[in-house]
């Protein structure tokens with residue numbers, strides 16, 4: 110029998126997929142059950158499966174990075190160092206920093222959510238280059254495993270910044286091979302970036318204009334631009350460093366009148382933009398979640414969209430703020446200082462717009478929203494403390510202290526990681542078709558945020574009072590705050606492990622999510638969960654901007670008043686907005 | 698449309714096979730082309746980083762870079778330049794044949810391009826070998842050398858092996874080394890090896906692509922004219938590799954003085970054509 114399914118609950122960008130009756134839903138083929146067997150995963154070119162592969166591997170690396178830092182925090186409980194030799198300490202914090210940055214924060218959102226969502230959100234059947242996508246996964250995983258292997262057999266003692274001469278003359282560790290690992294993972298991130306940009310440009314479905322793109326897409330687009338333009342510079346820097354290691358003399362070696370500062374310039378030319386590679390995707394997630402759980406259109410779509418591009422552009426011009434004290438020159442420092450003030454502007458625009466979005470919204474506090482609120486508060490603190498560091502005068506006092514550590518953990522953990530958790534919880538029902546425990550997920554969010562504040566707030570104080578970073582020992586008067594910080598780290602750890610359990614449990618016992626559990630507007634919610642092989646049963650057509658949360662309320666009110674399709678012919682037009690109606694066969 | 702959603706991997710239309718995730722050939726072609734341009738953007742930054750570092754040091758140490766350049770084999774470099782530019786032309790001819798789905802033309806021009814490229818690589822290998830024989834490899838090794846003193850006697854002194862080698866090579870090229878810090882010339886040579894090495898690597902990958910396309914052509918892959926786009930993007934890559942050389946050549950080889958006579962002599966002796974005056 111054919112029934113007419115009008116627009117009902119929320120504003121679709123296209124035609125909403127009606128829920129099938131349970132017995133049919135059970136038999137429905139989707140991307141998870143349409144093929145079984147290990148090869149159907151390892152050789153898949155389906156962007157959704159590749160996304161899940163990234164999810165599993167990136168989570169494992171997150172665990173590794175976390176274990177490494179637990180060693181560091183344990184050691185810092187005692188002023189003279191509790192458990193580690195000096196050399197081991199260097200290796201532990203380097204392992205933590207490199208794994209977290211290169212193997213987790215940089216790839217996680219582009220790899221998991223970017224892969225999974227970009228084609229869905231633009232209404233495409235797959236990424237522009239599906240095989241390249243699979244290749245980039247393998248390149249990434251082999252680089253990453255190689256890197257981790259090097260960390261376990263010899264370790265790396267340079268810090269994630271790899272500055273020569275720590276990394277050349279004075280290193281006893283496998284800088285060469287570790288550098289190769291980083292080089293390879295960088296190649297993968299370039300390939301992913303190409304794929305995403307090409308998908309956004311060329312694969313949008315009918316009606317998906319640039320001004321109707323979800324802000325997550327804008328953010329991913331800007332991120333990919335940065336990856337495309339900055340990663341090759343890191344690659345060539347690593348090659349130059351490797352040449353130095355191989356020949357025993359080198360380009361950055363002052364003995365030859367080479368210049369170690371040049372390494373720092375080239376490194377930060379990549380790595381400052383890289384901090385935006387890490388945060389921008391998170392910002393994209395926040396825009397999606399905050400509109401949904403405030404039931405409001407985004408405040409200032411264009412401002413949020415273009416500020417992503419602004420960050421991408423200005424982010425390339427501020428690398429020198431990491432080198433105020435490295436001897437880069439006084440006037441250069443002033444210039445970088447001013448530009449650093451400038452780069453905070455687009456981030457601030459976003460924060461204000463998110464606050465504006467929440468203003469007078471109907472806010473509900475499910476787990477994704479809790480993480481998002483955590484993001485807003487913590488990232489704002491992280492960003493504003495960045496300004497203290499960007500002012501040359503105060504940076505002289507704060508450089509290379511725990512203040513810097515606290516700053517970037519507020520942005521990268523308080524910002525990016527919260528956003529990642531928000532995104533994971535937000536789209537988990539879409540990926541798996543299952544809902545997780547509401548209670549446990551909210552609890553995990555709260556535990557994580559509380560643990561986070563306890564870990565990193567003390568570090569601002571420590572740094573301000575002069576505790577340097579990367580030292581295994583410290584003055585006895587810092588002990589209390591260090592213990593507080595270590596205790597907070599354990600609480601945080603619990604907060605990160607909890608999702609492992611309730612998310613896994615949801616796969617087996619979770620209730621069905623349905624196509625749109627959050628009543629959200631994006632295209633990805635218009636297709637069943639988990640989505641079918643090629644994402645949509647019919648090519649979607651888009652008629653609306655992405656966050657029309659205002660419209661459905663009108664229809665919802667009609668429904669509340671008992672006015673439903675067919676109840677009153679005079680009101681019928683209300684149920685037939687631009688997208689028209691959709692014929693659906695119910696095999697009743 | 699719904700039938701489309703579960704289509705098999707490829708479905709053949711009038712314009713040839715379209716991959717499952719594209720709506721039509723036009724979209725597919727545009728995407729492939731766009732993807733290659735994006736890749737080239739990345740490549741520009743990759744080589745750009747190396748050239749940028751090169752520029753810094755060249756500004757700081759102009760004399761040493763000039764001297765290093767003077768020690769290079771500009772003869773082989775000149776011939777290689779001609780080979781490479783010609784290969785870009787033949788590569789474009791292959792694209793032209795592909796537009797017309799002219800199978801024999803595609804194969805012929807691809808093959809010509811491969812031959813030119815392999816010749817380039819062979820000559821380059823010869824050049825590296827000669828550099829190696831002359832001892833122009835950066836090294837931390839030291840040795841003891843007899844240094845002439847003001848009174849005409851000789852005193853043993855510790856010197857860098859590289860500095861001695863480069864001094865010899867420059868003397869052979871009649872280059873005046875007064876005021877040059879010979880040890881520091883290694884900086885130039887580090888850049889020389891890194892930049893040309895990366896370029897060679899790109900060429901090897903390019904030859905791999907060319908061979909692959911030759912095989913595809915043999916299998917009849919290009920009988921659909923629409924598939925010219927694959928040869929087209931490969932040629933974009935090839936031209937890019939060419940462009941890199943066009944920057945590397947003046948920066949590395951022409952930074953120091955060379956004469957035409959010297960170039961001819963260098964080339965002929967390198968490939969064993971020289972009758973007399975080799976070293």
Ligand code: HEM
Pocket residue numbers: 270384385387388430431449450452453456491492493494495496498499500504507508509513516517520521524525
């Ligand atoms: C909002 C504007 C921001 C400003 C003005 C800013 C400014 C700065 C400055 C001046 C430093 C150098 C401190 C020093 O070494 O003395 C710094 C360090 C750092 N920032 Fe930010 N930052 C901002 C946002 C971010 C974001 C969003 C991230 C990451 C997601 C981030 C990650 C980092 C990292 C990782 C370091 C330390 C690198 C290291 O030395 O290991 N920052 N920031």
Ligand SMILES: [Cu+2]
Pocket residue numbers: 380381384427428430431
């Ligand atoms: Cu920075």
